[in-house]
Amino acid sequence: MPGSADAADRDLPALHSALAGWFASTARPLPWRAADRTPWGVLVSEVMLQQTPVVRVLPVWQEWLERWPGPSDLAREPAGEAVRAWGRLGYPRRALRLHAAAVAIRDNHGGQVPGDYAALLALPGVGSYTAAAVASFAFGRRETVVDTNIRRVHARLLSGTALPSPALTAAEMRLAAQVLPDDVSSSVRWNASVMELGALVCTARSPKCGQCPVRDSCAWLAAGEPPPTYTPKGQSWHGTDRQVRGAVMAVLRAADEPVEPELFGRAPADLGFEAAGIGIPLAALHRLNCAPEQLERALAGLLGDGLAELHPGGLRLPS
Template sequence: MEPGPRQAPQLHTEIISWFTANARDLPWRRADCSPWGIFVSEIMLQQTPVIRVLPVWEQWMARWPDPAALAAEPSGEAVRAWGRLGYPRRALRLHAAAAAMTADFGGKVPGTHAELLTLPGVGNYTAAAVASFAFGRRETVVDTNIRRVHARAVTGRALPAPALNAAEMRLAVSLLPEDDAASVAWNASVMELGALVCTARSPKCGDCPVLGRCAWVAAGKPAPDYVPKGQAWAGTDRQVRGAVMAVLRQAAAPVPRAALHGPADLVAAGSPAEPAALTRLHALNAPEEQLERALAGLLADRLAEETGTGLQLPA
């Protein structure tokens, strides 16, 4: 079921009013936040909770308040400052985007969807979100939270499809207000509603501003037609890669491969790595082939480079 012409304006009014009263005070939402600050937040928030992003975003913006400041430093510094946000290739994409902004856009974040798409690592979602939130443009922003609200409130499904499909995009386009300012407010409001109230596992339906209009509630809250698969972590290559990255981020010089493989007493023999980071890596007891696979992946992804004395973050 797609919304009729009378339903969408009511959803707009009720959800935007809820957002006005309940939105979190986040620094990238403030009027004085630059387009660069919004761009950085959008990259950091991909697959990462707000609570983890906030301190890193603030440190990042204090150190690199504009694209040129980041572009002037080695990409390895971006990876180091990324800390434990996860998916560190995003740090490399941010650095590459900053370099492109500096070279091609006068050190500024480009303001249109088409221009944003020319930046390294920027896809349709990021381009739409930055054009909307940083420049007030009417763009259809569709993330996981927005898709879930649309699925429940309008189509009566417990969860959106496992991957974004054409029908969901048509629905999102049909729901977007015509007015530029209202469209920006709608994008932010639905996203926040999905993050705080219409959550995936324990929705707070009693707090929802459109409870009386929700198609999913009206249908008796049918169960999802598939079971979402969580991402494993313990024992995976991702865990080992993360532990190796922690060693490299904290090291003052290239870390010999022997130190990464252990034993921990190599630290006392002069390894530049921090003992605690190496201890955490060795405690995983990763098989030799898994550790080598992790190292090869980090080198291939340019998250690390090998010198004559060991591995380090990109120079």
């Protein structure tokens, strides 16, 4: 049987202490955790890290912070520059949300990222997780931070299940609030350490239970490692509309001028001087050999999402 998820049944101070010690000696030296981190740098990292691994985020985050060290620096540029600099991180609407948040921070908060949860949550594109994470990690506030890694650790350590439910539940949030240390600084360390444990040790597919600092308290191990009650659905890529959208976005990021819509469907051999500078991404798009209706859906979707704009000369990144 799965273990109890009642926080009252746990020696919480022991769990807090064990994970804090492990984190102090094991945590990755990520720049958004450094002593000289800025609230803006933390906000950018949290948005970039959504559904994207650290190894891909690091170089893009560093480039962003060098180019736009504060929200006002980004807000002065067109939204399309944020999309261009987003590169291949995926889900480029996140770049638009960051730009919109930067504008709001400049206009409504004097260019300084607000420090409390409610003000962060009011920023464009900032949800409950991001608001809690920035308040905790950038400002040292006591907030209940619950991401995918934390949910998985809580499921195994406290509830005895292999994986959390497919969607975040109110019960999970209550449990996360119950196990959060009362001390403010300890709560920040707990959020960071549980998240790191899920990223490095208590992973989804191959947990390294022998390296876990709280394995003796793990309800899932005590229950005999019961298998998941469902099979997580992986996200397909090849041949999907998402892949075509990504290829079209690569063309727009490489273009200095609007791109004529008909160019997206033309074979590389047909391209002339007008494709200078975008020939490589256009060739990559053509190699997908997508159906005309799929390309049309991709173009329409990008226009609808605000990731592209139609001008007399063709499509371009948003202004």
